[in-house]
Amino acid sequence: MKVLSNASIYGLRALIYVASQKNEKEYVSIREMSESMDISFHFLTKILQTLTKNGILYSSRGPHGGVALTRPPGQVFMVEIVKILEGEDYFDTCFLGHPDCGIAAPCPMHDFWINVKSVFLDRFEKTSLEELSAKIKEGKLRL
Amino acid sequence: MKVLSNASIYGLRALIYVASQKNEKEYVSIREMSESMDISFHFLTKILQTLTKNGILYSSRGPHGGVALTRPPGQVFMVEIVKILEGEDYFDTCFLGHPDCGIAAPCPMHDFWINVKSVFLDRFEKTSLEELSAKIKEGKLRL
DNA sequence: TTGGTTTAAGACAATTTAGTCCCAAAAGAA
DNA sequence: TTCTTTTGGGACTAAATTGTCTTAAACCAA
Secondary structure, X not given: OOOXXXXXXXXHHHHHHHHOOOOOOOOEOHXXXXXXXXXOHHHHHHHHHHHHHOOOEEEEOOOOOEEEEOOOHHHOEHHHHHHHHHXXXXXXXXXXXXXXXXXXXXXXXXXXXXXXXXXXXXHXXXXXXXXXXXXXXXXXXXX | OOOOOHHHHHHHHHHHHHHOOOOOOOOEOHHHHHHHHOOOHHHHHHHHHXXXXXXXXXXXXXXXXXXXXXXXXXXXXXXXXXXXXXXXXXXXXXXXXOOOOOOOOOOOOHHHHHHHHHHHHHHHHHOEHHHHHHHHHOOOOOO
């Protein structure tokens, strides 16, 4: 079971990586991240570019260049990242794929799916990069 | 957000279609289903073939041929269909894609994901084709 | 200013998923 | 038997996702 594309997963992991850095102001090298997390450098670069375009990251070229968060990790929430990388309509889906599933004509899984989606939305809205990176810093979790 | 491939969705919908038939013993034509549900006939045929190979359906060729359930709809549960069409390891995934995410080295979403997956598993284990088709028969739901 | 380093941008290739097509095989009917 | 209908099986195509590569642009330091 998978709810995020690889692009979103890599993007999230990279953001957590950046968020768990000691010095919040310093740029983190994409090359360093790609090697440390064993993600294709070029692919990761492309994903981080869209996060930069969408105002989540600053970026700088040249020596000591890389990316950095535009906001403190505690103010960046999963839901925003997911919507940028998966699309604004991420939560507007039907379990069985009907384009217009709703109260008027619900599919057999409608009630269950509405519930599940609200659990995801709630969690994504409440989870910040700070929370995600906190235990990484303590070495209790892995990226 | 999507948790099932199109193949699984089409397979499930077709099974619900078969299950909501008046006469349980009669074969249901794949052509009829594909047209009624607006699914590619050849694609649906392929999907139903794997369900036939896996003992979920009987099939018969020629006039009045088609597919029929091998068991009463009340004895066929979603979890079985999903595992056939998505793979046995459907519930053995990490939210962030780590192949060996576990208690020893959990990812930052591990606890949440374990919970969500158990909700899905529980629901899939308890939901039969009979339940899914019940309200279709009454015309209260759509396929 | 020159050269090395690093992200930006976009073309390109590989893989996976989705869907199409053709013909064979089985079943029923004339 | 022979013809028609319908599923079986596999090759093929299309689209989306994933990943690679090349070149340009920006930045830094010597």
